Amino acid sequence: HGYPPFEGTASFRKAITNWYFRRYNVKLDPDGEALPLLGSKEGLTHLALAYVNPGDLVLAPNPAYPAHFRGPLIAGGKIHSILLKPENDWIIDLGDIPDSVAEQAKILYFNYPSNPTGATAPREFFQDIVAFAKKYEIMLVHDLCYAELAFDGYQPTSLLEIPGGKDIGVEFHTMSKTYNMAGWRIGFVVGNSRIIQGLRTLKTNLDYGVFAALQSAAQTALQLPDEFLHQVQERYRQRRDFLIQGLGQLGWDVRKTLATMYLWVPCPLGVGSTDFALSVLQKTGVVVTPGNAFGSGGEGYVRVSLIAECERLGEALSRFQQAGISYHFLSLK
Ligand SMILES: Cc1ncc(COP(=O)(O)O)c(C=O)c1O
Structure with a gap:
């Protein structure tokens, strides 16, 4: 000690x-x-x-x-x-x-x-x-x-x-x-x-x-064997693919990332990062990070983390659907 x-x-x-x-x-x-x-x-x-x-x-x-x-x-x-x-x-x-x-x-x-x-x-x-x-x-x-x-x-x-x-x-x-x-x-x-x-x-x-x-x-x-890493990588890869596919069904064309635990998702057209993140939070209880929290160059995007299991990510996607949130449409009301 x-x-x-x-x-x-x-x-x-x-x-x-x-x-x-x-x-x-x-x-x-x-x-x-x-x-x-x-x-x-x-x-x-x-x-x-x-x-x-x-x-x-x-x-x-x-x-x-x-x-x-x-x-x-x-x-x-x-x-x-x-x-x-x-x-x-x-x-x-x-x-x-x-x-x-x-x-x-x-x-x-x-x-x-x-x-x-x-x-x-x-x-x-x-x-x-x-x-x-x-x-x-x-x-x-x-x-x-x-x-x-x-x-x-x-x-x-x-x-x-x-x-x-x-x-x-x-x-x-x-x-x-x-x-x-x-x-x-x-x-x-x-x-x-x-x-x-x-x-x-x-x-x-x-x-x-x-x-x-x-x-x-x-x-x-x-010093852990590489097998450990592969398991972690696989878990995040599955979540990435799951979320990209689910967002795709809601109109988003999110590019496959080759690394990190994030997706960088464009806001619906004409909606700013802060408004979009706030609206998502109020309507669905889901937290996404407004891109402008990382500097003005992040305006127009939100960052979505892959730290939850697919089941939880699926819950977030279905709340988006129920709230009528899609890439092509978001009512800020
Ligand atoms: C790019 C980047 N650097 C550094 C950190 C901080 O990591 P640490 O927990 O080692 O302080 C983070 C955490 O999110 C990060 O994304």
């Missing part, structure tokens, strides 16, 4: 780097290139506090997981939003970032597979973003929260697999999603040792790290 080591237990750090090698064939040094966190959200935000000075410019996609822009804002930074577009499959278009902005930017946060859009980015995108970051000397912060919640044979890409990725970036991982340990508060960051050192130094002034018993449990989780 004593304080755990600031830098995490040696055995958990070793389990992290072993897991990384097994998954991505990338060798990392457990002493400098891996750091346990009190959940990845904590690390994503504290990284900004460690590196962003008031007035510094940070690039973040819009829509994005809020910690990617709120962390830098809390640190006093300025955000340049990179608007994501459906016509680009919600993938960052690096050509949209003006030279003058890129030259000033200190950090770029990004996240594929993505929360909230469910988008995945091809390996070439990762190569391009590494080249971009090197050219403009920008720190890359990749959030690979959904590293293993992938379907149909898709394997998400790690920034550190890309040659040069580790020179300029770090990647955040969590035990919350694949391993269902969200309430336990444990995740980790891997990558460039100098960048990690800055975060570690800040954290030694803020916390004592993760309770050692949880690090031990997380180590066990990372």
Whole structure:
């Protein structure tokens, strides 16, 4: 019950780097290139506090997981939003970032597979973003929260697999999603040792790290056979297919996501995200997250989670039907 080591237990750090090698064939040094966190959200935000000075410019996609822009804002930074577009499959278009902005930017946060859009980015995108970051000397912060919640044979890409990725970036991982340990508060960051050192130094002034018993449990989780992962992936895949089909019967053409636990669903024509989410809640008691909660770029969409069993998702769909909610029609009355 004593304080755990600031830098995490040696055995958990070793389990992290072993897991990384097994998954991505990338060798990392457990002493400098891996750091346990009190959940990845904590690390994503504290990284900004460690590196962003008031007035510094940070690039973040819009829509994005809020910690990617709120962390830098809390640190006093300025955000340049990179608007994501459906016509680009919600993938960052690096050509949209003006030279003058890129030259000033200190950090770029990004996240594929993505929360909230469910988008995945091809390996070439990762190569391009590494080249971009090197050219403009920008720190890359990749959030690979959904590293293993992938379907149909898709394997998400790690920034550190890309040659040069580790020179300029770090990647955040969590035990919350694949391993269902969200309430336990444990995740980790891997990558460039100098960048990690800055975060570690800040954290030694803020916390004592993760309770050692949880690090031990997380180590066990990372060592589980792949069969466990396949079961989790299969469960989410079934829910994805079930919900896409059910929404299809209500007029929605929702694209199959290759990863994450979300569907990114367009609002009925002419209805805004907040109005739609509120109307759904009032008429059916079902909660969907308005897309604009992730930034203005999420307007016109809602995020639907696949965290309930198919039976419960079916209940939500039948309430939609009873309430007369479809893609083509929604009375806001
Ligand atoms: C993209 C993304 N990053 C980070 C987190 C936070 O995860 P953790 O529980 O590790 O703090 C989430 C949780 O929803 C997420 O979707």
